[in-house]
Amino acid sequence: MPEQDAPQIYLITPTEIDLGSFPDTLARVLDRVEVACLRLALASHDEDVLVRAADAVREVAHQRDIATVIDTHVVLAERLGLDGVHLSGSRGVRAARKTLGNDAIVGCHCGQSSHDGMSAGEAGADYVAFGPVVETGLGDGAVAERDLFQWWSEMIEVPVVAEGGLTVEKVAELAPFTDFFGIGPEIWREDDPAAALERLRAAMG
Template sequence: MTDQPNSPQLYLITPVGAAASTVGPLLAEVMDRFPVACLRIPGAGSEDELGRIADLAREIAHARDVAVVIDDHVQLALRHGLDGVHLKDGARSVRYARKELGNDAIVGAFCGASRHDGINAAEAGADYVSFGPCGETALGHGAVAGLELFQWWSEMIEVPVVAEGALTPTLIGHLAPVADFIALGSEIWSDPDPVERLAYIWR
């Protein structure tokens, strides 16, 4: 898939709730094997542990020219030298984050399955918009972000779009022509061998 024209880039999400000591070797191995475009740190956990993960992820990712963002924590992103934030409240915090982080920072916005929220985030200055979940999941709260949403976005809006949540190889194949980034996290970390799982999915 990644060898095809206009194929999406890999957007990697670190394991939720994992300790920094566990995350480091896994991230290094994955990023040495696959061309990751952006690394995202979920905002779950204590601020101290998030800070440790942020420092470790930044060191590993920046050594490989990969940008690092973190969920929602604008001040933590500033303190730990991250490249930006991934905002989970759609357009609501985009202008605040941009003011705090500056024009060079990455500000992404998760907009569920809402075209309206996506447009508002783009108009507010988001660098990318993320839609999901793309598959059926017990963890979801609301509608699935279907293929038609990504098709419409890719035709009408220039702001890059990320597909995330409950992704399967089949879904990735369908989304590849109309998504700029494919975000993978629990899809690989829940496997006993995350690297081989990613090799299977990202082909």
């Protein structure tokens, strides 16, 4: 198996953002650390909130040639000219691909299920995310283990994302088997998100 390039960063926004301050915070992070893609991952289902947030983060990201995807909302991704959508589970991948076209990014989170991940790949997903990678106290406590990432990297060509509860130690452990690290809550709760991201980046090798 050829030696894998160092993983890239897939940055995830907070679930709530202050549009008065977050775009500047995001810009500082993106100017300090190279990021491959940005995911807008708001908890809100209010369309106006989502539209205003999408406009704000897309402007910051696109100024730096960074693709921007949105959680769940295929219709908004299309309407707002975003680069794609991030789904939960493989079920909606085929429909999203049909709606957004072949050039869009369509990815999905598949928990700890290699079967769901393979189904997503077969349906046309550009990447599959597994996680959390450590117990977070949320959900059912299930964890995506190192063996899953190692198996996937050896057997499946679809890029894989590790996300959920990442630490410097866990990043270093998974780096040989992961194409992207989905990083979000790990840095936004820190006083200096860019410095926190730099620490995680350094662990990727």
